[in-house]
Amino acid sequence: MLSRSRSCLAVGAVVVAFSQPMGIAGAQGTKAVINAATVPKYPPFEFKDPASGKLIGFDVEIVEAIAARIGIKVNWIDSSFDQLISSVETRRADVIVAGMADTPERRATVNFLNYLHANSVFFTLRASAERFPDMDALCGKRVATARRTLWPAAIEKWSDEHCTAAGKPAIIVIGTDGSPDTRLQLNQGRADAAVQGAETIPYQNSIEGNRYVILGKPFLVQDMGLGFARDDSQFGQKLKQALAALMADGSYQALLRKWDLNGSAIEQAMINGQP
Structure with a gap:
């Protein structure tokens, strides 16, 4: 989820807070167990299995795999999205894993291990698709999206660029409490269209009878990242090395296929966009 609280770096997300110390690969200051705080409402990245209540998703599995490479375990904790950045700042957490967009503003607070590309799209109900022959048809319409993003x-x-600049009415933004609420507003007719990550639509269609259709092309493309403390470069390098190893042996690509995220693959593990 691309959140302004993410901007404040808040996940739909996961924070990893270290519990007990242990020397891993001879390094000091590393831990045996990491507490991963998440907001499990953003499939296919992190969400609760409706049948079992178990936390599942791409982010969950990639973090578990990264932790296994480092030689540590993960203890997942449900958290408030708004508290994720402050959790890192106050050392209650060490990494945010929430499908979070890596932005320059957020880098002022945390560093990012880049692990996916994020494509933001407008979408609507398939039954309403004919109302939007092109993206310009969004002008003057009500568009729902998570307000904290x-x-x-x-x-x-x-x-501003496509509507008002052309003398058309502006889009009316309807703020919601997250992606589930965004879809609720759309399904109840309170919004004409909505915005989420393109990566989330295939999963929702798989469980809601192909209900949604993407309108046009992504209007915002960014890298997603695992956030960690700016002064914890040693930990960041461990995350980066572990992710690079998963990419080299094919584990990363296998998880992308499993969660239908092939179009979001990043070319190499980077920190703040740098190799």
């Missing part, structure tokens, strides 16, 4: 500002920017 980067999306409201991004929608307004797109609207």
Whole structure:
């Protein structure tokens, strides 16, 4: 989820807080167990299995795999999205894993291990698709999106450039409490269209009878990252090395296929966009 609280670096997400110390690969200051705090409401990245209540998703599995490479274990904790950045700042958590967009503003607070590309899209109900022959048809319409994310500002920017600049009415942004609420507003007719990551739509269609259709191309493309403390470069390098190893042996690609995220693959593990 591309969140302004993510901007404040808040996941739909996962924070890893170290519990007991242990020397891993001879390094000091590493731990045996990491507490991973998440907001499990953003499939296919992190969410609860409706049948079992178990935490599942791509982010969950990639973090478990990274931890196994480092030689540590993960203890997952449900958290408030708004508290994720402050958890890192106050050392209650060490890494945020939430499908979070890596932005320059957020780098002022945390560093990022880049692990996926994120494509933000407008979408609507398939039954309403004929109302949107092109993206310009969004002008003047009500578009729902999570209010604590980067999306409201991004929608307004797109609207300024494509609607008001052309003398058309601006998009009306409807703030929601997250992606489930966004879809609820759309399904109940309170919104004409909505914005989420393109990566989430195939999963929702798989459980809701192919209900949604993406409108046009992504209007915002960014890298997603695992956030960690700016002064914890040693830990960041461990994350990067572990992810690089998963990419080299094919484990990363296998997880992408499992969660239908092939279009989101990143070319190499990077920190703040740098190899």
